[in-house]
C-alpha cells in the first residue's frame with residue numbers, strides 16, 4: 001500500500017520533470033555520469049510505457065539536488081562532528097579543508113549533544129527519492145567507548161540503519177538510528193525529505209549521531225564536494241560539483257567548531273558523563289566548589305577559551321582565558337573551579353571560543369541559584 005501510494009504521488013509531483021535537467025548541475029563528478037542520464041531516462045520512461053508525462057516522472061535526478069539528511073538546525077540543535085576523510089594518504093583532510101575527520105572515515109556524522117537528547121526523536125530524512133534496499137531496527141542505543149566494545153557489535157557497527165537506492169546509480173546509507181524508529185520496510189519507496197528514522201546511538205557509536213554515507217555506482221563519494229573517496233584525487237573547498245542542492249550546501253558549508261553546553265556546577269563535570277547524561281545540574285545554594293564550565297567540539301589548535309563568571313553582587317568570581325591549544329580537540333571540556341561556597345542569587349556566565357583575538361563563538365546566560 002505504501003509503495004503504490006508513494007509511486008503514485010511521485011508520478012504526480014514530478015509531472016514535468018523529464019527533460020528539465022539543468023546542464024549546470026553536470027559538473028565535476030557529474031560529468032562522469034551525465035552521458036548516462038539520457039540512457040537511464042530512456043529506459044525508465046519506456047519501461048513505464050507510453051512516453052507520456054507519467055512515464056517521465058520517476059526520474060527525479062538526485063545528483064546536485066540531494067536534500068539534508070536531518071531535520072534540525074545545524075549549529076544549534078544538531079552539529080556536524082565529523083566529515084569524510086578525503087585524503088587517501090595517511091594524513092586526514094575534510095571536504096572544507098579542515099581536520100574534522102579521522103583516518104578512513106567515509107560519511108557525515110551529525111550529532112546531538114547527549115544520549116538523553118535522542119528522546120527528541122530528531123528526524124533523519126531520505127536525501128532523495130528512492131527505494132529502500134535494506135533496513136535494520138531493534139538494536140539498543142548506547143555509548144561505546146573502547147575497542148573491546150566494538151567486538152560486541154561486530155557486523156552490526158552501523159546499528160539500526162537504512163540503505164536507499166536512488167536513480168543515476170546513487171545510494172545513501174544512514175547508521176546509528178534510534179531503536180524503534182526505522183519504519184520503512186525493504187522494497188518500500190521513499191520520497192526526498194521523507195522521515196526514515198530518528199537520530200540515535202545504536203551500533204558502534206561513541207556519541208548520538210547519524211552517519212550518512214553516499215555511493216555512486218557502488219563507490220563511496222564525498223557528497224559535499226561530489227568527489228570520489230576511492231579515486232586518489234583529494235581536493236577540498238571546491239563545492240561547485242556538490243551532490244547537494246544549494247540550500248543544503250549552504251547549511252553544511254559552515255564553521256564546525258561549536259560550544260555545545262556551558263553552565264555553573266558545584267562539582268567538576270567530565271566528558272563521558274556529558275555525552276551520556278547531558279549538562280550536570282545547576283549548582284545548589286551552599287555547594288562547593290564553584291565551577292564554571294563549557295563543552296565544545298572541533299576545537300582547532302591555537303584556539304583559546306575565555307570563561308567569565310559574575311556573582312550576585314556583581315563580583316567577578318572568575319575571568320580566565322586558557323592558553324592556546326597545541327593540538328586539535330574533537331571534544332573538549334574546559335572549566336574553572338574555585339574553592340568557594342555558592343550562595344543563592346543570579347550569576348552571569350559568559351563563555352567565548354577565540355582564535356587569536358578573533359571570536360569564533362560566544363554565549364552568555366543567567367543562572368539563578370535558589371535559596
Ligand SMILES: [Zn+2]
Nearest residue numbers: 107108109211
Ligand atoms: Zn561516522
